[in-house]
Amino acid sequence: MKVRLSDDALAIACGADAIARALTAGGAEVERVSSWGMHWLEPLAEIDGVGYGPLAVPDVAKLLAGELDDKCIGVIGSHPFLARQTRLTFARAGKTRSLSLEDYTATAGWEGLSLARAMSPLEVVEIVAGSGLRGRGGAGFPAGIKWRTVLEAPGDQKYIVCNADEGDSGTFADRMAMEGDPFQLLEGMAIAGHAAGASKGYVYVRSEYPHAIAKLEQAVRLCRDILAPFSVEVRAGAGSYVCGEETALLNSLEGKRGEVRAKPPLPAHAGLFGKPTIINNVLTLAAVPWILRHGADAYRDFGMGRSRGTMPIQLAGNIRHGGLFETSFGVTLGDLVNEIGGGTETGRPVRAVQVGGPLGAYFPPALFDTPFDYEAFAAAGGLIGHGGVVVFDDTVDLAEQARFALEFCAIESCGKCTPCRIGSVRGRETMEKIIAGEQTEANLELIEDLCETMTFGSLCAMGGFTPYPVLSAIRHFPEDFRRAKAHNTPNLEAPDDVPAR
Numbered sequence: 001m002k003v004r005l006s007d008d009a010l011a012i013a014c015g016a017d018a019i020a021r022a023l024t025a026g027g028a029e030v031e032r033v034s035s036w037g038m039h040w041l042e043p044l045a046e047i048d049g050v051g052y053g054p055l056a057v058p059d060v061a062k063l064l065a066g067e068l069d070d071k072c073i074g075v076i077g078s079h080p081f082l083a084r085q086t087r088l089t090f091a092r093a094g095k096t097r098s099l100s101l102e103d104y105t106a107t108a109g110w111e112g113l114s115l116a117r118a119m120s121p122l123e124v125v126e127i128v129a130g131s132g133l134r135g136r137g138g139a140g141f142p143a144g145i146k147w148r149t150v151l152e153a154p155g156d157q158k159y160i161v162c163n164a165d166e167g168d169s170g171t172f173a174d175r176m177a178m179e180g181d182p183f184q185l186l187e188g189m190a191i192a193g194h195a196a197g198a199s200k201g202y203v204y205v206r207s208e209y210p211h212a213i214a215k216l217e218q219a220v221r222l223c224r225d226i227l228a229p230f231s232v233e234v235r236a237g238a239g240s241y242v243c244g245e246e247t248a249l250l251n252s253l254e255g256k257r258g259e260v261r262a263k264p265p266l267p268a269h270a271g272l273f274g275k276p277t278i279i280n281n282v283l284t285l286a287a288v289p290w291i292l293r294h295g296a297d298a299y300r301d302f303g304m305g306r307s308r309g310t311m312p313i314q315l316a317g318n319i320r321h322g323g324l325f326e327t328s329f330g331v332t333l334g335d336l337v338n339e340i341g342g343g344t345e346t347g348r349p350v351r352a353v354q355v356g357g358p359l360g361a362y363f364p365p366a367l368f369d370t371p372f373d374y375e376a377f378a379a380a381g382g383l384i385g386h387g388g389v390v391v392f393d394d395t396v397d398l399a400e401q402a403r404f405a406l407e408f409c410a411i412e413s414c415g416k417c418t419p420c421r422i423g424s425v426r427g428r429e430t431m432e433k434i435i436a437g438e439q440t441e442a443n444l445e446l447i448e449d450l451c452e453t454m455t456f457g458s459l460c461a462m463g464g465f466t467p468y469p470v471l472s473a474i475r476h477f478p479e480d481f482r483r484a485k486a487h488n489t490p491n492l493e494a495p496d497d498v499p500a501r
């Protein structure tokens with residue numbers, strides 16, 4: 001009997017290796033494949049297309065005897081969580097062995113690169129520009145414009161840098177793409193290399209992703225001849241959130257301290273080692289082979305407004321059905337959290353959702369009709385960032401979350417500019433006073449003032465966007481910032497009057 005089981009880091013963390021050993025000991029042939037991205041079902045085994053999960057070692061004997069009906073989820077590909085998705089970047093997820101060149105080639109791998117190499121660099125740039133692809137790392141900058149800038153920049157040495165630092169809370173799509181489909185990312189980088197006239201690429205992977213680093217290094221070795229004359233090196237990150245910021249990343253790659261560089265010059269003009277550099281997120285580059293294969297219009301057909309194509313959304317936090325949900329832009333936040341994600345894992349009401357990582361805004365259920373779209377989120381006072389959706393139930397304390405946002409900024413700040421380096425520390429202290437009930441209204445005013453300074457005075461989005469979680473928490477959940485006062489002020493209303501949650 002052949003059993004397919006993921007070797008993705010999340011599946012392994014849930015016990016997939018132990019399941020694989022038990023299956024082998026029981027006489028099964030085990031094939032390790034990429035993950036489907038249905039995290040709540042991992043370790044998820046597949047036998048003749050039918051899924052069983054989440055498995056524990058004691059389930060294995062029943063599985064092999066064909067008696068594990070209570071954990072059978074039916075035909076995996078027809079599962080409602082997958083059936084509602086549009087998987088372009090993750091088309092191979094769950095289906096192929098990540099380091100099998102045979103599987104990759106059999107599923108249209110390298111076709112995009114062959115097509116690109118038969119075109120002029122400018123033609124490739126025009127296709128990427130025409131597709132409407134925007135950077136998936138957070139800023140949503142049009143990839144085609146960046147590529148054209150590097151193509152047109154003078155220089156005999158140019159670089160492609162893949163940003164795989166993936167530091168946002170609740171995000172894992174880069175990791176899944178690197179572990180599950182590493183050749184696709186390398187193909188995307190080689191296409192970018194052809195388009196920009198760059199012969200060398202680097203993947204900067206966060207050090208907390210050892211499985212992804214190992215997979216990528218093996219993949220690079222296996223496809224070296226296919227990529228040539230383009231070559232790729234994999235580098236482990238320096239363990240700092242701000243090293244995901246593109247210029248700090250470039251410094252870190254050069255062996256320097258991960259400190260943000262002032263812009264201009266843009267990396268597209270003077271990036272790695274001062275040379276013109278395309279720096280793109282994993283998902284941006286991994287989308288490119290599909291675009292080359294199917295054409296700009298086919299990609300553009302998905303999505304809404306200026307948000308074209310699909311977005312691999314990552315459902316995390318206190319959510320019943322956490323995992324990877326790739327879909328066209330336009331799905332509403334409420335659908336993602338309640339219908340697709342199944343509400344909270346605890347079964348309590350959803351109270352807040354943070355979208356876009358630690359610098360993203362908190363959304364209350366009243367804003368759940370916001371469509372997943374760069375402009376719609378900006379209009380609602382937030383950002384979609386790298387597509388991380390972190391759900392909180394009604395036990396969350398938003399004043400504490402706001403304090404945490406400022407503390408996070410203080411810890412991760414590179415220290416280059418004052419509004420962020422000092423502002424985050426003063427902000428955390430002020431938020432602690434608010435939580436303690438000290439001069440609440442005056443301190444809230446001070447926080448608003450400080451946030452304005454951070455927004456407009458910070459050199460990069462680390463300090464510039466920290467106000468998103470802070471101000472959204474104050475705006476949408478004002479009661480959390482005034483509760484402490486009611487608790488701490490003697491001889492006022494009885495604590496019973498404090499709204500219970």
Ligand SMILES: Cc1cc2nc3c(=O)[nH]c(=O)nc-3n(C[C@H](O)[C@H](O)[C@H](O)COP(=O)(O)O)c2cc1C
Nearest residue numbers: 135136137163165166167244245246280281284461
């Ligand atoms: C503090 C901070 C952290 C960031 N972290 C990441 C990250 O982990 N991964 C990423 O792709 N982009 C990150 N970015 C965005 C990058 O600076 C840059 O916009 C991105 O790599 C460009 O690629 P894209 O256009 O494909 O999104 C971060 C930005 C800031 C300000």
Ligand code: SF4
Nearest residue numbers: 415416417420460463
């Ligand atoms: S905003 Fe913060 S992280 Fe960005 S340059 Fe200034 S100090 Fe560094």
